[in-house]
Amino acid sequence: MNLFDAIFRxxxxxxxxxxxxxxxxxxxxxxxxxTLAVARVLRxxxxxxxxxxxxxxxxxxxxxxxxxxxCSYGAIAVPVNMALRQEEQxxxxxxxxxxxxxxxxxxxxxxxxxxxxxxxxxxxxxVVNHAKDSEDGAPEFEPKSxxxxxxxxxxxxxxxxxxxxxxxxxxxxxxxxxxxxxxxFILYTSGSTGEPKGAVHRQSDIFYTxxxxxxxxxxxxxxxxxxxxxxxxxxYGLGNAFTFPLLNGHTSVLCREKPTPEVIARVFADxxxxxxxxxxxxxxxxxxxxxxxxxxxxxxxxxxxxxxxALPAQLGEEWEKTFGVPVLDGIxxxxxxxxxxxxxxxxxxYGSSGKLLQGYDARLLDPEGHPTPTGAVGNLWVKGAxxxxxxxxxxxxxxxxxxxxxxxxxxxxxxxxxGYWFHMGRSxxxxxxxxxxxxxxxVEGVLLRHEGVGRAAVxxxxxxxxxxxxxxxxxxxxxxxxxxxxxxxxxEAGLRELARASLPRFKQPRxxxxxDDLPYTATGKIQRFKLRERLKESSGSTP
Numbered sequence: 001m002n003l004f005d006a007i008f009r010x011x012x013x014x015x016x017x018x019x020x021x022x023x024x025x026x027x028x029x030x031x032x033x034x035t036l037a038v039a040r041v042l043r044x045x046x047x048x049x050x051x052x053x054x055x056x057x058x059x060x061x062x063x064x065x066x067x068x069x070x071c072s073y074g075a076i077a078v079p080v081n082m083a084l085r086q087e088e089q090x091x092x093x094x095x096x097x098x099x100x101x102x103x104x105x106x107x108x109x110x111x112x113x114x115x116x117x118x119x120x121x122x123x124x125x126x127v128v129n130h131a132k133d134s135e136d137g138a139p140e141f142e143p144k145s146x147x148x149x150x151x152x153x154x155x156x157x158x159x160x161x162x163x164x165x166x167x168x169x170x171x172x173x174x175x176x177x178x179x180x181x182x183x184x185f186i187l188y189t190s191g192s193t194g195e196p197k198g199a200v201h202r203q204s205d206i207f208y209t210x211x212x213x214x215x216x217x218x219x220x221x222x223x224x225x226x227x228x229x230x231x232x233x234x235x236y237g238l239g240n241a242f243t244f245p246l247l248n249g250h251t252s253v254l255c256r257e258k259p260t261p262e263v264i265a266r267v268f269a270d271x272x273x274x275x276x277x278x279x280x281x282x283x284x285x286x287x288x289x290x291x292x293x294x295x296x297x298x299x300x301x302x303x304x305x306x307x308x309x310a311l312p313a314q315l316g317e318e319w320e321k322t323f324g325v326p327v328l329d330g331i332x333x334x335x336x337x338x339x340x341x342x343x344x345x346x347x348x349x350y351g352s353s354g355k356l357l358q359g360y361d362a363r364l365l366d367p368e369g370h371p372t373p374t375g376a377v378g379n380l381w382v383k384g385a386x387x388x389x390x391x392x393x394x395x396x397x398x399x400x401x402x403x404x405x406x407x408x409x410x411x412x413x414x415x416x417x418x419g420y421w422f423h424m425g426r427s428x429x430x431x432x433x434x435x436x437x438x439x440x441x442x443v444e445g446v447l448l449r450h451e452g453v454g455r456a457a458v459x460x461x462x463x464x465x466x467x468x469x470x471x472x473x474x475x476x477x478x479x480x481x482x483x484x485x486x487x488x489x490x491x492e493a494g495l496r497e498l499a500r501a502s503l504p505r506f507k508q509p510r511x512x513x514x515x516d517d518l519p520y521t522a523t524g525k526i527q528r529f530k531l532r533e534r535l536k537e538s539s540g541s542t543p
Contacts, residue, residue, distance in 0.1 A: 003184075003203055004072035004175045007246050008032045018246060019061050020225065020271045021254040026061055028249070033160070034061065038069035039174050040159035045100055045124055045150070049074035052186070054093055054101035056080045056111070058256035059232050062128050062152070064242060066102050067232075071184040071203055072175040078186045078198070079233035083504060086110055090118050092188050092196050096392060097121040102152065105129050112147060128152040178203050186392050187235050189334040189437065198392030199235075199334045206243050208386040209338040212359040214244045217328060217342045218275060218303070225251040225300075227273035229259035229282050230435065236307050239338040240277040261289035265296050272300035279308035279435035281506075283319050283327065284465050290322070298323040307332055307339060308435020310423040312466035313351030330354055331423065335407050337386045341421050352420040353413075360384040362421075363406075364413060372414075377424050380413040381406045429528050431460035433468050434506035440528070443470060443509065446502045452477055452491045457518050459531045461511055472509040473531050475518060488514055 007028075008014075014029035047053060053070050055077060057063040063079075070077040078096045080089050082104070089111075093101065099121055103111055108127045111119070125147055178184065184206075186198040214220065228240035245252040253271045257263045259278075264286060267273070276298075278286075283306065290296045304319065304327045311329035320326050330342030331353040340362070343354035356362050364378025365371060372378035383406050390398040401408050412424040426432075429440050440458035447456040454477040461471035476491065492512045499508040513534075519527040 001203075001207070002072040002175050002178060003068050003206065004035060006207065007068065008035075012249055016249060017251045019064065019252050019254055021061055022256070023270075024061070031061065031065060034065040034156070035068045035072075037156050037159040038065050039073055041126075041152075041155045042069060042073050042075065043174065044155060044159070045126070047073065047075050047100060050183070051075045051100070052078050052096045052098040054078045054080055054096070054098040054103075055233075056082060056089065056101055056103040056107055057128060058082060058104060059237075059241065059254045060256055061254070062102070063232055064246070064252075064254075067185070067242070074174075074176060074178070074182070076183050076186060076200075078188075079238070080188070081231065081233045082107070083231075085504070086114065088196065090114055092198070093119055093122060095188075095196060096186055096198055100124045100126065102126045102128055108149075112149075122147060124148045124150065126150045126152050126155065181389055183389060187233070187238070187334050187337075189235075197394060197397060199337075199388040200390050200392050201337055201386075201388050205337045205386040205388070206239075207247070208359070208384070209239055210243055210247045212357050212384070212386070213239070213330075213332075213339050213342065214248070216357055217330070217339075217344055218244060218305075219345075220244065220248050220250055221274075223250075224275060225253055225271060225273045226275045226277070227253035227255075227267055227271065228277040229264060230277060230279060230308065234435075235334045235337050236277070236332060236339075236435070239332075240305070243338075261285050261293075261296075265289070265294070268297050268300065274300055275303045275305065276301055277305045277307075280306055280311045280315055280467050281434045283311075283315060284467060287315075287318060287322060296323070298325055301325045303328060303345060305330070305342075309432040309468055310353065311350070315465055315467075316348075316350040328354070331411070331421075333382075333407075333409060335388050335401065335409075336382060336384060337388070340382050340384055340386075349420050352422050354421065355419045356421070364415065374417055375414055377412050377414045379427050380409045380411045382409055383407065426460075429459070431468055433470060436506055438470055438507050440470075443472070443499075443503065443507055446499060447472060447474065447495055447509075449502075450491075450495055450498055452487070452494065455518055457526045457528060457531060458509065459528050459535065461535055463510060469510040470507060471511040471513065471531075471535060473513045473515055473518060475515060 012028055015027055017025050018028045018031045019026040053075050055063060055066055067077050078098055080092050103125055105127050108125055183200045184203040186200050188196045188198050226245045228237045230237035232238050232241055241252045253273050255267055286296055304325050306327050306329045316327045326348050328343045330339040332339035340357050340360040341353045361383040363381050366378055387407050410427050412427050413421050414424055415421050430437055443458045444456045447453050453474055455475040457473045458470050461469050463469050519530040
């Protein structure tokens with residue numbers, strides 16, 4: 001079954017609200033009409049099965065309609081995180097070799113300026129929500145002979161008016177049953193090198209997460225409204241705000257704005273969601289904001305969900321004590337599309353990732369590949385039908401991660417006698433902050449651009465709430481007039497400014513430790529575990 005038929009299935013009450021968004025209430029009937037129009041637009045753009053179509057769109061009805069249409073059409077949707085730096089977005093576009101991109105107006109000019117030198121594959125840009133159209137329906141940008149510009153609104157208007165009902169029938173006819181293992185979308189993640197990797201998923205993977213996590217954990221009820229602070233291009237956000245509400249005839253609350261505490265409070269007040277999804281750092285920000293500002297109205301919520309990184313026990317307990325709503329922590333991954341372990345309502349053990357879901361299998365192996373005994377820490381492997389087919393055009397990485405039906409997660413876990421799983425860290429030097437991967441090498445490369453830095457090493461640290469963050473150990477550059485006792489404060493200020501200008505917030509070091517030397521192996525590799533041990537020993541100090 002394709003996504004279109006699964007969502008707009010027979011018997012669905014088309015008058016029900018599918019999306020609440022910026023004071024709009026969009027019914028399933030209206031969303032169906034928009035999706036069919038997008039399918040006709042894909043024909044206008046000469047999209048063929050298997051073509052990659054990038055989506056650089058905010059969380060919006062346009063994103064939803066485009067994603068459904070592209071996957072059901074047989075092309076491959078490639079959502080791109082809007083918060084990435086432009087060079088990171090270009091790297092993803094080049095990796096998937098997308099020739100067509102649906103792009104928000106404010107980003108389309110930057111993307112256009114990057115072509116063709118940085119984006120040789122991109123030949124068509126569909127500008128969404130642009131301010132003004134020219135007479136021929138194309139945005140009034142400087143003409144570029146190597147890129148065709150289209151107005152999304154103009155294309156959609158034409159698709160809805162041409163031939164009336166026959167246009168809708170023609171669009172619908174393009175939605176065929178997918179072949180086995182036919183790629184439908186690519187979600188990008190970062191691995192141990194920090195380079196983006198595209199996890200290739202099928203439409204059936206979406207259906208599987210709905211039958212497992214959604215059915216077993218969320219247990220949706222009539223009238224549920226789901227709101228996620230994690231965005232649609234993330235596997236976590238895609239499940240929360242797309243898969244679970246729309247495959248079950250419920251309502252998704254979307255917000256294009258950055259989910260600050262003020263924005264989330266407004267969404268809660270305006271749309272009264274019943275289930276809220278976030279990462280631990282968002283729960284911390286909301287609790288802090290509630291202490292110093294207006295109360296956060298959580299009276300409509302029946303469940304909160306956390307993922308992306310382990311939820312510290314004290315944070316979950318504080319949230320439930322403050323707002324009276326439990327937080328169900330779990331673990332998932334881009335490779336598995338959503339969560340395969342989770343706490344359940346009425347069975348919450350804060351500090352744990354809950355229990356394994358039905359339909360998934362997991363095992364813990366020691367460094368030699370042998371199963372670990374109950375209570376012992378091991379490398380976590382997981383198996384389930386929502387696993388990605390592969391990484392896009394990365395056969396070696398695919399072979400190392402996807403082994404005989406199992407997926408190597410890179411996480412260290414232990415399981416207690418009651419069946420609860422506890423996250424113990426990563427098996428490599430990369431770590432998650434705000435639910436997203438941080439590559440120490442990438443951060444170190446930025447810090448080393450400062451003339452006052454000789455060497456740098458970045459490791460995982462934890463803030464006062466137990467949430468993961470980056471810590472930088474820095475060896476100052478030797479200079480002729482070095483005054484090591486007086487310039488530390490100035491150097492740290494300069495490094496913080498450089499990090500703010502070069503890195504997203506979750507990658508910026510929270511703490512800087514200035515040292516005379518770094519520990520190395522005999523082969524010249526930094527022994528980061530010794531730096532992490534030093535942080536544990538000094539954990540009582542203030543960052």
